[in-house]
Every structure is written in structure tokens, then in C-alpha cells.
Amino acid sequence: MMKGILKTLFTHVILIIFTVIALFPFVWIITNSFKTRVQVFAIPPVWIFEPTFTNYADLLLEGDFPSHILNSCIITLTSVSLALFLGVPAAYIFDRYRIKSKESMYFFIFTIRMGPAIAFAIPLYLICNTLGILDTHIALVLIYQTFNLPFVIWMMRGFFQEVPSEIDEAALIDGCSRMKAFFYVVLPLVKTGIFASAILSVIFSWNEFFLASVITRSVARTIPVDMPAFIGLTRIHWEKMCAAGSIAAIPVLFFALIVRKQLIRGLTLGSIKG
């Protein structure tokens, strides 16, 4: 009995310490976003203070930040929609049909997903430069398919595998066309998978920094590209950076909470069904 209580206590204490370390930097950033410039620089740190909303007001009411939020939204939504539109049928075919050299195509798609962004970034930058589409939404939407499309195909193939092919066959026997069987019978059964793939792709696209920093300047600039700019040479805007960082983090947290059951499966490209 005593041993059981000690074990419970020990487990919770260690896990609480771990959780506090995991959460602290994030909580601290949010706290700082409500401080004045003077309070942010104070040592010892100010723990209790009257929250100010000026950092958020400055960010959202003047300057370019609102247009960068809009850019992030446009690029994320368009690129995820495109990835789903192309990737979901492709995944279905990868799972259901016998196609020549399917496994090597599949391996190719995986290697793209894991490839270093820098390897694609230099040639893509030069190609976009030649085509005159640097700093446009469309360039980033297409380039984001280097990670979104392979991701959707890999995730969705796993979900299609869980639907027995007898279900498609039954629909075909009942007189459905292949298209109808796919849209009305199979797709509703993988709803969860489509939803999870979509949300995880949203998180990846929303967080993406490197390709965006290479391809965009001002017109199509996204939120992550703004972050390092708060720490300028002349003036360091920690308080504004904290507010901007919080704005960047809120949607991601919200989405991650929705897909927490599929998160690990997504981050391991379906290898672990957590």
C-alpha cells in the first residue's frame, strides 16, 4: 500500500517537472507579450504586472504584420487544399491498384519528404528568379508541395489500407462506377484520416520558415519570416517578438489539440499508429 502511494507520488512529481520544463518557455513568451518594453528587460524578472495590450495593438494596427498574417493564411490554405486534392486520390491508387514500379515511386515520394530543404531551395530560388515569380504566393504554394504532397500521400495510404477492399468491390457489384465507389463509399470511411492529414499539413505549412525566407521578400512574406526581423541591428523588440510569436503559436496549438490522437502517426509518416 505504502509502496503504491510512493510510486504514484514519484511518477507524478517527475512528470510535473518534465511538463513544467516543456511548457515554461512558451508560457514565458505569452506572459512577456503582455508586458511593456521596460518590464521585459527588467532583471529580476517581473512576475506580477498589469497586462498591457499595446504590443498586440502595435502589431495589428500598424505596419506590415497584418498582411503577413493574411499571406500565411492564404499560402497555408491553398497549399494544403492542393495537396489534398492531388494526394488523396493518388494515395488511394497507391493502395488499391497494381501499378508498374509502384514501390520505387513510393520510396521516391518518401525521400522527397525527408530531403533537406536547402537542397531544393537553391535551384528553386534560381528557377523562380528566372520565371520572375520570386515573392509571389503561387511560388510558395507550389514549393510547399515538396513536403505537403508526399506527406498526404503517405498518411492517406495508411488510412486506405485500413479500409478492406471488399467494401469497394461490394459497391462495384451494386452498380457503382469506380469514381462513385471512391467518392461515396471509401472517402467517408477515411474522413478522420483526411482531417488529420489536412490539419498536420496546415501545421507544417504555417510553421515553415526556411523556404519562405528564401522565396519571399515583402509581398508574399509569411509570419515565420518576420520573427528574426524583430531582433534588428538598431533596436531589439523582444516584447513585439513575443506578441508575434504568440499570434503564430495560437492556431497551431488549437489544431494540434484537435489531432492529438493522430499527431505521432503524422510525425512518423504513419510508421507508428499511436
Place this chain on the structure above:
Amino acid sequence: MFLRRKDMLPYLLLLPSILLLLGITIYPIIYALNLSFYKWGMTSGEPMVYVGLDNYSKLVSDPEYHNALANTLFFTAMTITLSFTIGLMIAILLNSEVGGLSIYRTVIMIPTILTPVVIGISFRFLYNYDIGLINYFLGVVGLTKQPWLGDPSLALPALALVDVWEWTPFMTLILFAGLQSLPDAPFEAAQIDGASSFQRFRYITLPLLKPAISVAVLIRTMDAFRWFDTIYAMTKGGPGIATETLSVFTWRHGFLYFDMGYATSSALVMLFIIELFCWIYMKTTFKRERE
């Protein structure tokens, strides 16, 4: 005729995806491969000069490239070792028969999904010599302040620690999922045979957990090897080139010096190394599926 049309359908549906992927990956890689045989200072206005394999032989003898390679290996090894060790311990605790643990699983995933560049800048703030909280806490417990990101010998471990912070929850959750899927029977049998809890861990848990471990370690190795965002946000490879990894080295030659030929040769070597890891990954995970 009808049958043939039906057989074309799968190809027609695959075609757009494959064409798009070829256009945004294979074509750029061929473009890069060609470029890597040239010397081309993009902004210098000088014409491209064909130099054969010179860029690659320059990589082999460039001490700054050796430095970047060594830093990348150190960074990868440190973050994988620490996040795996801590992750396994936390996963075992999460898997123990104690009530009320599921809340931790939801909360600890936050570092893994936050925008990496925001994490980088936040830690740059936390590591700051004068106003950073880490030095403040060190002062509170009576230790001396450290110039974390300013000291060439401290900066790289400091960066790796941020990566450990960011990715340990990911390791924890993968290993936890692995632990949850273990069968009960071998543990019961071992208990009856009188195996100690260490023996059960060493001879049953670890071998059965191997698939989850290999997925976690391989995915994280590939990620850490190509990592850029937090390093860029915290030090941009500095002080000097003390924290420059292969990604940052390539970025510097490409987008600061616009020495595109040299940068692409470095990028392609990285790509090759990661492809090798992908191949190992596919071998291990697919072997498991066939079994």
C-alpha cells in the same frame, strides 16, 4: 476499349501528383547537379565557368566544411542521445499503472508543434547574458552567469539542448505508443519465472520496443542532420563559425555569398547522405510490415 479506358484511370489520377513532384524536386535537383559543375558568383556579374568536379574537391579540403560536418554530427549525436534517454524514461513513467497520467501526454507535445523559428528566438532571449532567465536562475542558486551563445565552446551544446527540449516530447510519445502496443504474455511469463524488473526491461521491453526505437531514432536523425530554423534564429552559425552546421554552411555560401556552384555541391552531398538514411529507414520499417 472500355476495359483499356478503365485501366488508364489510375495512371490519370496519379499523373498530376507525379508530374508536380518531378517539376518541383527532380528537375531542380538535375538543375543543381549541373550547376555544381560550375563556378558562378551570381551577383558578381561574371559568366559561369565550367570547373568539373572542382566544387566537390574544394568541399573535401575546405576546413570550414569539415567544421560544419563535425558540428552537424555533434549536434545530431547530442540531441538524439539525450532526447532518446530522457524520452524513454518519461515514456516508461507515462506507461506505469498510475491514475491521471493522460493529461501529461496532451500537454507535453507543445514544444514539438510550436513554430521552430519562434522557439529559436525565444531561447535566444532566454540564453541572453544580461536579461536572459537562464542566467538569472543560475544567479539565484549562486552559480556564475555564462555567455551561452557567445562562447564558441558553449554555443553548440546550448543549441543542441534547445533541440532536446523541442524533440524529447516527440521521442516520448513514439516510445509510449510502442510501450502501449506490447503484448502482456511475455511479461507475465517472466514474472512467474522470477525475473527482476531490470531483467524484464532489458530482455523483454527493449527487444520488443526495437521497431518503435528505430523509427524514432531514424526520423530524428534525418531531421537533426538537416536542421536549420532554430540554429539560424539563435546564432546564424556564430560566434564565427562555431555553431555552423551543414545546412547553415550551405545557406551561407548560397544566400550570403551567392556562390551558387559551391553551395549546390554541398547541398547535394547532404541530400545524398539523407537518401542513404531514407533507404535504411525503408528497409527497417518495411521489413517489419512484411513479418
